[in-house]
Amino acid sequence: MTSTRTQVAIVGGGPAGLMLSHLLDRAGVDSVVMDNRAVEEIRTTHRAGILERDSVRLLAETGVYEAGREGVITDGDRHGGIYLRFGGESHHIDFEELVGASVWLYPQTDVFVDLHAARVRDGGDVRYGISGTAVRDLGGDLPRVTYDDAEGVPHEVSADLVVGADGSRSICRDLVAQREPGHRRHFREYPFAWFGILCEAPRSSPELVYARSDRGFALISQRTDSVQRMYFQCDPSEDASSWSDDRIWSELQARLAGSDGFQLKEGRVIERTVLPFRSFVQTPMHSGRLLLAGDAAHTVPPTGAKGLNLALADTRVLAEVVEQALRKDDLEVLASYTQRALARVWKAQHFSYWMTTMLHRAPGEEAHRGFDELRQLGELTSLVSSEAGSTYLAEGYTGWPTA
Numbered sequence: 001m002t003s004t005r006t007q008v009a010i011v012g013g014g015p016a017g018l019m020l021s022h023l024l025d026r027a028g029v030d031s032v033v034m035d036n037r038a039v040e041e042i043r044t045t046h047r048a049g050i051l052e053r054d055s056v057r058l059l060a061e062t063g064v065y066e067a068g069r070e071g072v073i074t075d076g077d078r079h080g081g082i083y084l085r086f087g088g089e090s091h092h093i094d095f096e097e098l099v100g101a102s103v104w105l106y107p108q109t110d111v112f113v114d115l116h117a118a119r120v121r122d123g124g125d126v127r128y129g130i131s132g133t134a135v136r137d138l139g140g141d142l143p144r145v146t147y148d149d150a151e152g153v154p155h156e157v158s159a160d161l162v163v164g165a166d167g168s169r170s171i172c173r174d175l176v177a178q179r180e181p182g183h184r185r186h187f188r189e190y191p192f193a194w195f196g197i198l199c200e201a202p203r204s205s206p207e208l209v210y211a212r213s214d215r216g217f218a219l220i221s222q223r224t225d226s227v228q229r230m231y232f233q234c235d236p237s238e239d240a241s242s243w244s245d246d247r248i249w250s251e252l253q254a255r256l257a258g259s260d261g262f263q264l265k266e267g268r269v270i271e272r273t274v275l276p277f278r279s280f281v282q283t284p285m286h287s288g289r290l291l292l293a294g295d296a297a298h299t300v301p302p303t304g305a306k307g308l309n310l311a312l313a314d315t316r317v318l319a320e321v322v323e324q325a326l327r328k329d330d331l332e333v334l335a336s337y338t339q340r341a342l343a344r345v346w347k348a349q350h351f352s353y354w355m356t357t358m359l360h361r362a363p364g365e366e367a368h369r370g371f372d373e374l375r376q377l378g379e380l381t382s383l384v385s386s387e388a389g390s391t392y393l394a395e396g397y398t399g400w401p402t403a
Helices: 015-026 039-043 053-061 095-099 108-121 171-179 245-256 307-328 331-359 366-384 387-398
Strands: 002-011 031-035 077-079 081-086 089-094 103-105 125-128 131-136 144-148 154-164 184-200 209-213 216-220 227-234 268-283 290-292
Touching: 002 015, 002 144, 015 031, 015 108, 015 307, 031 144, 031 154, 039 108, 053 307, 081 095, 081 366, 089 095, 089 387, 095 387, 108 125, 131 171, 154 171, 154 307, 171 268, 171 290, 209 245, 209 331, 209 366, 216 245, 227 245, 227 268, 245 268, 268 331, 307 331, 331 366, 331 387, 366 387
Parallel strands: 002 031, 002 154, 031 125, 081 209, 154 290
Antiparallel strands: 077 103, 081 089, 131 144, 144 154, 184 227, 184 268, 209 216, 216 227
């Protein structure tokens, strides 16, 4: 068995794991990042991404990019607002005017590529394409992560601390639960999903369109000048492969139709998938020498565009706490992580839930359908006609400033 000694072993090499490793490196803390996926697999998995202003600052101001390159600032698509569309009309929510902030449309895969390149450039120890990962000896002073590499050679990484940044199917999440008798798992399943497509078509709108219609929710997003991403609400059991291009476009056009004549620009559908909706929070987010970050600790519905931003916010707090704990040789410092991280997580959970319930057609008794739909329209009308209401949406969407 090949052995490595480091200060922090990071299970999961997506954006959260890589950003944490990058921030720790800047603080002089060694780490090893491990992931069972290959780099090419992560790089070619299409994932949307809306980055809040603080997420953009984290990428742009912490040395992720080489001198002379601004990455997300120049390569991303800056959006100063969104459109809320209901009753057949679009209403612009101007983030810049309301709160002086923007968001950047920048795919999660591009965030991964940027962070992976930074860690390789800076000599970071990043290991992909492994298997059989296990976390051991958490009760001792030196926990270990064991795995087999792509050639089947066994390895172990011993560390002062282990961080699980291994996503919603986390193996580290269960280990925290096993070690903390008072742990809680807060979970909510939603009665609908998103039917997502990637299509070859020009942009239909300069900024995202969140549409509420009698047929259900739809979201019109962008990717490049010639490739777009769109979603519409569907049943979680929907079979994406059974939908033809014509049927998809007919449904999307119907949900965006209105008296203003707005129409989507159509093209060949090159990817289709059904994305389930769920909310999840586990507390605490650490136990002894094991800590959780990102989707391993919490997930949110995609409506509020919070998932990736919460993961990056976790790493900012976690890097600071880990550095203090190691420098002081005091594990008690780690106890502050859960409280600090969850303060933002629950705000994001509320914002995502609010956006979701305001825009989606909820299944239920037919007798209540008319009331629920008119109540939604009343809420949306109140929101766009009130500067205070629009400001609340703009603050939540662009992200609350880091404390």
